[in-house]
Amino acid sequence: AAAQRPTRRIYELDSWQHGGPxxxxxxxxxxxxxxxxxxxxxxxxxxxxxxxxxxANGFGPETLGMLEVVQGTQxxxxxxxxxxxxxxxxxxxxxxxxxxxxxxFKLPAFANNPEIGVWRAAVAxxxxxxxxxxxxxxxxxxYLSTYPEPVLSRLALLAAEAALKTGDTASAxxxxxxxxxxxxxxxxxxxxxxxxxxxxYRQMGEPDRAIEQLKTAYNGLDRFYRxxxxxxxxxxxxxxxxxxxxxxxxxxxxxxxxxxxxDLELAIRQKLGEALLAGGQYADGLNSMKETxxxxxxxxxxxxxxRKMQQSxxxxxxxxxxxxxxxxxxxxxxxxxxxTPPGPEGDEVIRQLAERxxxxxxxxxxxxxxxxxxxxxxxxxxxxxxxxxxxxLRLLDQKPQDAIRALEMSNVPGIPADLARERRLMQAKxxxxxxxxxxxxxxxxxxxxxxxxxxxxxIAWRGQKWEQAAVALGKVIGAPPAPEAKLEPAASQLxxxxxxxxxxxxxxxxxxxxxxxxxxxxxxxxxxxxxRILTRPEQATGLIDVNTIRSRVAEVDVFKNFLKGYRTRQxxxxxxxxx
Numbered sequence: 001a002a003a004q005r006p007t008r009r010i011y012e013l014d015s016w017q018h019g020g021p022x023x024x025x026x027x028x029x030x031x032x033x034x035x036x037x038x039x040x041x042x043x044x045x046x047x048x049x050x051x052x053x054x055x056a057n058g059f060g061p062e063t064l065g066m067l068e069v070v071q072g073t074q075x076x077x078x079x080x081x082x083x084x085x086x087x088x089x090x091x092x093x094x095x096x097x098x099x100x101x102x103x104x105f106k107l108p109a110f111a112n113n114p115e116i117g118v119w120r121a122a123v124a125x126x127x128x129x130x131x132x133x134x135x136x137x138x139x140x141x142x143y144l145s146t147y148p149e150p151v152l153s154r155l156a157l158l159a160a161e162a163a164l165k166t167g168d169t170a171s172a173x174x175x176x177x178x179x180x181x182x183x184x185x186x187x188x189x190x191x192x193x194x195x196x197x198x199x200x201y202r203q204m205g206e207p208d209r210a211i212e213q214l215k216t217a218y219n220g221l222d223r224f225y226r227x228x229x230x231x232x233x234x235x236x237x238x239x240x241x242x243x244x245x246x247x248x249x250x251x252x253x254x255x256x257x258x259x260x261x262x263d264l265e266l267a268i269r270q271k272l273g274e275a276l277l278a279g280g281q282y283a284d285g286l287n288s289m290k291e292t293x294x295x296x297x298x299x300x301x302x303x304x305x306x307r308k309m310q311q312s313x314x315x316x317x318x319x320x321x322x323x324x325x326x327x328x329x330x331x332x333x334x335x336x337x338x339x340t341p342p343g344p345e346g347d348e349v350i351r352q353l354a355e356r357x358x359x360x361x362x363x364x365x366x367x368x369x370x371x372x373x374x375x376x377x378x379x380x381x382x383x384x385x386x387x388x389x390x391x392x393l394r395l396l397d398q399k400p401q402d403a404i405r406a407l408e409m410s411n412v413p414g415i416p417a418d419l420a421r422e423r424r425l426m427q428a429k430x431x432x433x434x435x436x437x438x439x440x441x442x443x444x445x446x447x448x449x450x451x452x453x454x455x456x457x458x459i460a461w462r463g464q465k466w467e468q469a470a471v472a473l474g475k476v477i478g479a480p481p482a483p484e485a486k487l488e489p490a491a492s493q494l495x496x497x498x499x500x501x502x503x504x505x506x507x508x509x510x511x512x513x514x515x516x517x518x519x520x521x522x523x524x525x526x527x528x529x530x531x532r533i534l535t536r537p538e539q540a541t542g543l544i545d546v547n548t549i550r551s552r553v554a555e556v557d558v559f560k561n562f563l564k565g566y567r568t569r570q571x572x573x574x575x576x577x578x579x
Contacts, residue, residue, distance in 0.1 A: 016056035058150040060094025082109045098123035115143040125158040130165035191217045191225035227259035245279030313339040320352030363397040391426040400433035454559045466505035473498035483520035492525040499534040
């Protein structure tokens, strides 16, 4: 239904136009002459008539200029006069000075006036406060619908955009249709109309029609709507998979030069950063977003952009940045490590990346990441677990003193028994590497686990305590297999090591038993010849070939296999749940 014409109005724009666009020049000349020739007591009124004429024809700066003339010739207090403040406020809206307009609209007489509300809504739209704009325009629709061109188009299209921004497509369509009905064929060629129709069709689920309208506006001569339409077009075509991220980057890069200095530029730059990230140009994308945030530093917008950067960074590294080569992932992390999210999400980012570095034996860098977590990001049981992992990496990197330091810095009350056992193993291994084998064995005194036995083998071997090494290896190897069984290479090496230890200990009986228990299985394995030589009968009767045996003695580090296994378990472990 058509809006009812309001009975009480502030802006009688129809009559103020003095005949409309077809009579603009004649009317202006007559009003200018009247203002110049009016007697002094009527001059202010004639000047105000000219100001109203300019306003009704959409000329904000000219209206303001005329009102300044009135103030210069009038001795009364015009600032307290509602009609003057209403005229100046509306002119300021048309001139784009929204803050000053709101000052004019603060008069108590305007407090609940719905027509002034229309102009306040226009200011809200100019500032991007779309909910307030939509509400104000809707409340004052009866006034807005009666305004003539060009004021109708200026305000109605702002109202249409506010409706679209708040999801009210029905109101937006009515407003756009009203402008088209008033503007005739020429309105179809307006860039603002084309942009808004494109956005309307997008929200109505008609992407083909939306793209057609947006492309027309983007290819037009209006720089502002070229930028707005270009951004909207890029958004839509990316969502519809009709454009590649690389093509989006090319278009948006051009738009950053086409429009500068307001929220639209920020939106274009932000979308450019997102397109760079989508196209795999992660460093360029994050740098672009960082530069955008710097433009509006210390504002809510900067905080919003920073949050999006952090989320993009976290999404990229949630699997250790698996889509990037490991070294590239590390380089990018070093460049933007300040984007690591706080809390468990950030801890998982660091853990995933560290474990990727471990897989390519960059143990030092992986350990550095874990050490930062232990020192600055963790507490309680999680601190102890991370410290244990850090110690294991330091040991694999042959840095036992650093392993001990990792355990010390992560020592917290209430460590669970299973974790405490792992930490004792790490400490004992570090002590053994520092030639403090007796202290290491004391730590392991009550630990009868397989990893502890593996470590006892290493300690005894390093100290050339062959009897102890043979006993520890016996526990590790366990019961002999069936004669027809075939040993795995790792098990075969352990049996061969025990043969070496027994031979160097001069334990002929032990060698004889080992040959009987394992001879059949070892004969089928990779160490058959060496085992046969080490366990031949003359060895068992004391005729030990020392040179042959010493040729089999090497630095044995069977516990290292446990550390490597621990590394694998850590890499495959799920992220810790933090309450």
